[in-house]
Amino acid sequence: MKVIGAMQTPGGDWRVEVVRHPSGSRWYRLIHRDNTVDFLTIGRVAELLSQAGVDMGELTEVDAPSARAS
Template identity: 50%
Template sequence: MGDVEGAMQTPDGAWRVEVVRRGRTRWYRIVHGEDVLDWLSIAAVERILDEAGVPRHLLVEADPAA
């Protein structure tokens, strides 16, 4: 599935963005409740968060292992 290299989330933890790597391939994943959107580009992450009304500037670093 890939190793999570880094993560950011909203202060309430409702939205989480992970940087995932498998071999030389890197992509992004959004976790929101039970919904997981995988294999995203950074542009797709930005679009999804913007459309959901999630202010990206409020994202804080999170434990990648969580």
């Protein structure tokens, strides 16, 4: 798996990563503190962030690690 993009809230409390599998499939990963949820659609990411009171507009692009194991 490879992280090909990432965004996070200004304080870094919430992070969204775009993950690509070697097969070419992509999904989103939502990270909040010690909790990680994989295999999300962007719609589900938006829904979960909204439920937590986080506006997607608060996310800013950040450097993605070159690779991250899941």
